[in-house]
Amino acid sequence: MKPVPDLPVTLRVGGPLRTIERRPLPPYAPEVLAFLTALSKRLLTAPQTRLHPDIAAFAYWCRPANLARLQRAFGAAHARLGRGLALHIAPANVPVNFAFSFAFGLLAGNANIVRIPDAGHPQAEVICDALAALFADPAHRRVAAMNRLIRYPRSDAITGSLSQIAQARLLWGGDETVSRLRALPVHPRCVDIAFADRYSFCILDADAVLEASDTVLASLVKGFYDDVFLLDQNACSSPHLVLWQGTAKAKAAQARFWPAMTAYLEKSYALAPVHAVDKFVHLCATAIALPEAAASQRHDNFVYRVVLDRLPADIERHRGRNGFFYEHATDDLTCLAGIVEERYQTVTTFGIDRDALVQSIIAQGLSGIDRVVPVGKALDIGVIWDGYDLIGELSRIVHTA
């Protein structure tokens, strides 16, 4: 095995790179489950977690009951082992994403080198401090020996050196970053899992919105808020387009949904003035660039809506941020075939038969849409992501016949 070179990186958690233990474990190994359980407990009881619901969500995800559920769902059809060393290039847009990426690598049984983005997110420091404390505990010696969390300024030389010794890479970032990283020479057996730019949208059934009780409407609004505004509409799974099923009642449903959304935003969302300006500028640009934009409506400065009289095939190229939506009503969801391509990731739905939608995606052979989940679940990352079974991809089968 090629030695791990000494590289000019900042070690955030774990010992020197050259001492990393690369002997893999099987998926869902007891050592790893014990480690993630301890991490979950430590983070859920840390006072700083109260300030960061995203840390709480990560900690809650790696609680033992959930890991046991994931392990059962993964099954034991084959004998499996981690691939070896997994290199993670984590994204800067979602503060706790590096922690999930790391957990996926661990659960699959790999040693991991995780490059944490230097984006100044306090969440990263809270999680790294918790990891460091657990690494110092002799009970987690094996996991500590196998893992390093590091920082270094963008450098193809360093990423290239690490790529040559990795059996798997998890590459998070925009198309440009991913293409550049994939051009680097890698270990011949290396498996790349690339999470490039994605596009997501939402389908709301007009009848369901109109018939919803006030309680159900309130939870729809809260869910939509979580999907969009927790990360300022910057996450790859946050919706940019809202499709209304049912043209006859769409206007009435919109007149119920958006004011409720705006009222919720007024009490929950700290709108930065620059974002209000950005949305206005984006609206002007849209009016020039998009002939299908028939009208627009603004709800205070919180929500901008652009009404589309037809769905342009390239709608995914027109995206706003911080509460900027394109909207279209339809009676026939097969219209999706006219817009969906590989970039499409998540569809969040309300009042829609999700199983039927999945079947129709398959029957039509669409080249995109990897996820159909209820409104409110857009940001719930998990071991099935971007169409990959991550634990399966990050481990290898030891087959016997």
Add this chain to the structure above:
Amino acid sequence: MSNRETYDSAFTETFMIEAKDLPGLKYQGVAAWDSVGHMALMAALEEAFGIEMDIDDIIEFSGYEAGQAILSKYNVAIEPAA
């Protein structure tokens, strides 16, 4: 430890409150029982009783008394208070 003691200590340790404050306690009744505190409480109860709660039960777990009825679905019987 009785199931009641285990149940009570999940609350008192998660929220740093005293046993006498538990009867009648509801979600958001103390500052510590917010949405983050709720996740910590659910994780503590699942671990203490070795159970995996359904998402619906986690959402409906709205108070100290309501929680006892929910746990009974998982064959966890909380003894009557002494």
